[in-house]
Amino acid sequence: MTLLGQPMKWERYFWPLFAAGVLLLLWHFSVRWSHTKIFPSPVDVVRGTAELIRKGVLLHYVVDSLRRVSAGYLGAAVLAIPAGLLLGWYPAAAAVVNPTIQMLRPISPIAWIPVSIIWFGVGDLAAIYLIFLASFFSILVASINGVRNVPSMYRRAGRNFGLSPAKLIARVVFPAALPQVIVGLRIALGIAWLVVVAAEMIAVDSGLGYLVIDSRNSGKRYDLVVAAMILIGLTGLALDTIFRRIEKLRSVRWGFRNES
């Protein structure tokens, strides 16, 4: 790789894969040389993954986890974005609810697990509710701040052209705040993905989080535990990549300075 200028096209893929390969080798030889009987080597994990595919649980569990995340996360976005736009637009209303929001926000969604089981029972709904909570506040706060940071010039220009308040919010305030809303959505999706794994360890009997805890409890299958962990990581990476794509859309790219 040359120090100056753009890396070659093949280099952009080659070097990250190379780094991952080096780590895999390090892992493999660490397991070999330490003669551990419990911790799996990369080869064991590949075999475990193949077993999961054969049994047909792998795709099923990934889909279950994604389904729970989608339900809770989309529910949160549908409620939090309009609420955030309104609270950002009416600072007086925001001042009323802000202390409560700031008090609820630092409570880890994990701490809500007992309460959500009382309300929704042991099952899908409890997990979905946890993901909803985990996503809601990040999206809400990002939307409020997004609206507050809209330059007054844009609002004045919108009013100058005779827009009604509702149209002003739809045609000026929302698009102007959108880059910040997207940042909030991306952070929220990351948190939601963390929380779904925790929720599935307790409240349900499918999904990747369940796979981790079940593989350990039923026969200490650490090859499957690590396989599940890697799947969690790869799925999270895929979700984040989707968001990076969204940030590059031309109508929001202006809001992301470093993307130019």
Next chain:
Amino acid sequence: MEQTMATTSMAKTVMVPAQATKQTLKPKLRAEGIDMAFTRDGTSVPVLENVKLEVHEGEFVCLLGPSGCGKSTLLNVIAGFLSPTHGQVLIDGEAVRGPDPRRIFVFQERGVFPWLTVEGNIGFGLFKLSKKERAERIAHYITLVGLQGFEKAYPQELSGGMKQRLEVARALAVNPDMLFLDEPFGALDSITRLIMRRELLRIWEAERKTIIFVTHDIEEAVQLSDRVVVMSARPAKIQRVVEIDIAHPRDISSSRYLELRDGIFEQIGLAHKV
């Protein structure tokens, strides 16, 4: 004092003929005894003091003064974004109570909407028109400001001068009677600024809007306007109104141009020497 200047401007017919015919004795805009004070840390800071101004239909007026003198505040009051502490602004005999699509405010080039394309920006204020009329209007103003080929471009892909032309086009597209320009070329480099002045005069001659233009640049004021309203430092008062009785295109090395320009330099208290 500025009223007498205004009347003399009507008596003379030295200005561009098209404009002289548009002028009537009734002013388009009349600002009556505008006072404006902001409250800062509990104390009241006067910004505008007893400002009286008349602007006629089709006229190009520059508000000229040092940075921070309150000329932008005056323009914001005229546009209806701020209400004055005392006094009122009448446009067509009607008191200004808020912003109005008949009078469009043009900010520095940062006022264009970055989430809309060139077409989207120009069409922004045209939501009451049919799709066909809107497309025609957009095409017309893209041509007028010379942005052909950039219809689908986003503002971040345009240069500063192009963004400024885009904002002027967005303002003109709703067919306002008046344009308020707040140091519109302040952020541009000096060559682009000169080109933009010529462009603005060309557009003004084509569209005949009444223009109030805020600037701190004496040359710019003398090159562009029919009358220069010289404002004092804060609290801003109108010091003098200078009529620029030179036809366009103006020869900026003519003796009359230099005489008027140096007169304003002196008025502001600067000898024209560096």
